[in-house]
Amino acid sequence: xxxxxxxxxxxxxxxxxxxxxxxxxxxxxxxxxxxxxxxxxxxxxxxxxxxxxxxxxxxxxxxxxxxxxxxxxxxxxxxxxxxxxxxxxxxxxxxxxxxxxxxxxxxxxxxxxxxxxxxxxxxxxxxxxxxxxxxxxxxxxxxxxxxxxxxxxxxxxxxxxxxxxxxxxxxxxxxxxxxxxxxxxxxxxxxxxxxxxxxxxxxxxxxxxxxxxxxxxxxxxxxxxxxxxxxxxxxxxxxxxxxxxxxxxxxxxxxxxxxxxxxxxxxxxxxxxxxxxxxxxxxxxxxxxxxxxxxxxxxxxxxxxxxxxxxxxxxxxxxxxxxxxxxxxxxxxxxxxxxxxxxxxxxxxxxxxxxxxxxxxxxxxxxxxxxxxxxxxxxxxxxxxxxxxxxxxxxxxxxxxxxxxxxxxxxxxxxxxxxxxxx
Amino acid sequence: xxxxxxxxxxxxxxxxxxxxxxxxxxxxxxxxxxxxxxxxxxxxxxxxxxxxxxxxxxxxxxxxxxxxxxxxxxxxxxxxxxxxxxxxxxxxxxxxxxxxxxxxxxxxxxxxxxxxxxxxxxxxxxxxxxxxxxxxxxxxxxxxxxxxxxxxxxxxxxxxxxxxxxxxxxxxxxxxxxxxxxxxxxxxxxxxxxxxxxxxxxxxxxxxxxxxxxxxxxxxxxxxxxxxxxxx
Numbered sequence: 001x002x003x004x005x006x007x008x009x010x011x012x013x014x015x016x017x018x019x020x021x022x023x024x025x026x027x028x029x030x031x032x033x034x035x036x037x038x039x040x041x042x043x044x045x046x047x048x049x050x051x052x053x054x055x056x057x058x059x060x061x062x063x064x065x066x067x068x069x070x071x072x073x074x075x076x077x078x079x080x081x082x083x084x085x086x087x088x089x090x091x092x093x094x095x096x097x098x099x100x101x102x103x104x105x106x107x108x109x110x111x112x113x114x115x116x117x118x119x120x121x122x123x124x125x126x127x128x129x130x131x132x133x134x135x136x137x138x139x140x141x142x143x144x145x146x147x148x149x150x151x152x153x154x155x156x157x158x159x160x161x162x163x164x165x166x167x168x169x170x171x172x173x174x175x176x177x178x179x180x181x182x183x184x185x186x187x188x189x190x191x192x193x194x195x196x197x198x199x200x201x202x203x204x205x206x207x208x209x210x211x212x213x214x215x216x217x218x219x220x221x222x223x224x225x226x227x228x229x230x231x232x233x234x235x236x237x238x239x240x241x242x243x244x245x246x247x248x249x250x251x252x253x254x255x256x257x258x259x260x261x262x263x264x265x266x267x268x269x270x271x272x273x274x275x276x277x278x279x280x281x282x283x284x285x286x287x288x289x290x291x292x293x294x295x296x297x298x299x300x301x302x303x304x305x306x307x308x309x310x311x312x313x314x315x316x317x318x319x320x321x322x323x324x325x326x327x328x329x330x331x332x333x334x335x336x337x338x339x340x341x342x343x344x345x346x347x348x349x350x351x352x353x354x355x356x357x358x359x360x361x362x363x364x365x366x367x368x369x370x371x372x373x374x375x376x377x378x379x380x381x382x383x384x385x386x387x388x389x390x391x392x393x394x395x396x397x398x399x400x401x402x403x404x405x406x407x408x409x410x411x412x413x414x415x416x417x418x419x420x421x422x423x
Numbered sequence: 424x425x426x427x428x429x430x431x432x433x434x435x436x437x438x439x440x441x442x443x444x445x446x447x448x449x450x451x452x453x454x455x456x457x458x459x460x461x462x463x464x465x466x467x468x469x470x471x472x473x474x475x476x477x478x479x480x481x482x483x484x485x486x487x488x489x490x491x492x493x494x495x496x497x498x499x500x501x502x503x504x505x506x507x508x509x510x511x512x513x514x515x516x517x518x519x520x521x522x523x524x525x526x527x528x529x530x531x532x533x534x535x536x537x538x539x540x541x542x543x544x545x546x547x548x549x550x551x552x553x554x555x556x557x558x559x560x561x562x563x564x565x566x567x568x569x570x571x572x573x574x575x576x577x578x579x580x581x582x583x584x585x586x587x588x589x590x591x592x593x594x595x596x597x598x599x600x601x602x603x604x605x606x607x608x609x610x611x612x613x614x615x616x617x618x619x620x621x622x623x624x625x626x627x628x629x630x631x632x633x634x635x636x637x638x639x640x641x642x643x644x645x646x647x648x649x650x651x652x653x654x655x
């Protein structure tokens with residue numbers, strides 16, 4: 001009979017007889033494993049999600065504030081602009097000889113918790129995500145009429161909208177709008193294909209549409225008196241006075257730094273131009289400390305779990321002196337006693353890893369919609385990466401190492417006690 | 424056959440507790456009652472016979488072979504193959520079933536496994552038969568955890584484990600000291616009856632001299648020592 005199989009069988013039966021404490025140990029190991037892998041996974045997925053959101057945009061221009069804040073509110077729709085840029089400033093930049101295209105963005109309204117983006121038709125043409133993919137329509141097309149809206153895939157799916165449906169846009173960004181622009185409903189003219197970016201969560205209307213919605217409104221409240229009819233609004237030429245931000249594409253990327261400096265030094269208006277890639281990197285740098293802290297906490301939780309296992313095995317040794325003597329009596333060698341305890345540590349660790357992976361995936365599946373809702377970050381549920389496997393191998397090694405101390409204790413006992421245990 | 428001659432042993436050099444044995448000779452199939460008060464070196468002697476420790480001087484000859492020159496692995500294998508041990512109390516592994524406890528030596532000794540299979544067809548069948556002979560019919564007891572057995576029952580299970588695979592030497596270390604009179608009698612009756620069918624050597628260690636009459640010969644620890652009172 002294979003001695004390894006014998007020892008595995010004994011280790012398993014011994015653990016099974018202490019399945020209460022063993023179970024708790026496995027659960028604490030699993031939590032540690034799930035935390036470490038989960039933090040790592042969130043970090044990677046968040047980075048991938050951010051990096052995929054914007055491509056092919058050379059500069060983002062907004063009112064002067066922090067570069068990271070500008071990047072977050074203009075592209076990722078996280079947070080709000082503190083200030084606007086004037087229409088005149090936007091036109092100056094758009095007409096700059098180095099600029100190939102410019103897409104204005106006007107944010108600040110919402111529809112049932114989803115942000116409304118006032119923009120131009122160029123948005124659908126120039127916006128790129130992932131590996132320079134264009135936006136595509138699942139149904140309909142860009143907005144034509146003043147009161148046309150184009151929905152992101154998720155908005156349409158979550159709210160069950162189809163082409164031609166009327167929607168009412170509220171002022172402000174809350175999920176519950178107190179001030180609804182319900183006198184001028186919009187019609188769904190197009191639905192975009194899913195992109196896995198914040199675009200999916202946007203309601204896109206024309207800049208003129210945003211203006212039309214806000215005529216007769218001031219300071220977020222409806223003014224008294226009769227309101228203009230939709231027909232009369234259509235006949236007006238509506239032009240916004242201000243924008244939130246603009247996405248800029250250049251004819252030649254070599255001009256990017258020159259233009260950036262030019263915009264940042266504009267004396268007429270305090271503007272800020274950022275390079276999305278550079279600012280994203282700054283964001284990572286900013287977050288790396290927080291990431292490090294999270295990762296450190298996760299690793300300490302895991303180490304505490306391994307310590308718990310060590311304590312469980314060490315505490316068991318005292319009660320197991322007779323067991324060790326019995327095994328020695330029937331011919332078990334000291335190293336076999338040693339491996340028996342190590343095997344228990346390894347079995348506990350392997351179970352901890354399996355349960356931990358289960359926790360990780362259940363957690364990811366549960367957290368995915370919440371993270372997407374709150375932060376607009378897409379967390380993919382993918383298989384194990386080489387990195388994950390390296391973590392798992394590392395855990396197994398730590399588990400085995402944690403088993404060495406109690407194993408050595410058992411080994412020493414087997415030599416000191418011999419066959420006769422006098423307690 | 425057990426032969427010990429001119430042996431000196433102590434746990435630590437220059438430490439207390441020197442065991443000196445001028446001569447101990449036990450014939451094949453002999454049932455010896457080894458008697459001595461606590462502290463008389465019985466523990467050391469059992470560890471020497473089991474090959475767990477080596478003497479500083481002298482030979483420990485079992486079955487015609489001096490085990491002192493063997494490696495520790497060789498001594499462990501010798502013990503597994505040829506010696507059945509019964510302890511004072513707590514002989515059973517709580518996480519193994521009744522049958523698994525009896526069959527345990529066959530996991531570590533190929534020789535004893537083969538002998539058990541030759542005798543009874545399978546190891547489990549051998550364990551089953553021995554348990555029945557020890558008056559622990561598995562049909563009745565197999566379902567319950569071994570820790571639920573009474574002390575007397577546990578000692579008889581330990582005897583069955585010592586007997587499986589038919590080792591040449593059985594060493595029992597105070598196996599009845601935790602038992603009441605009735606259980607002590609039962610234990611002795613059953614194990615002696617069991618050994619009558621085979622040429623097994625039995626070394627029965629006890630401080631209870633009333634049991635001595637059941638054995639072929641009584642050896643006193645003090646009689647082994649060259650000088651009186653030199654041991655602890």
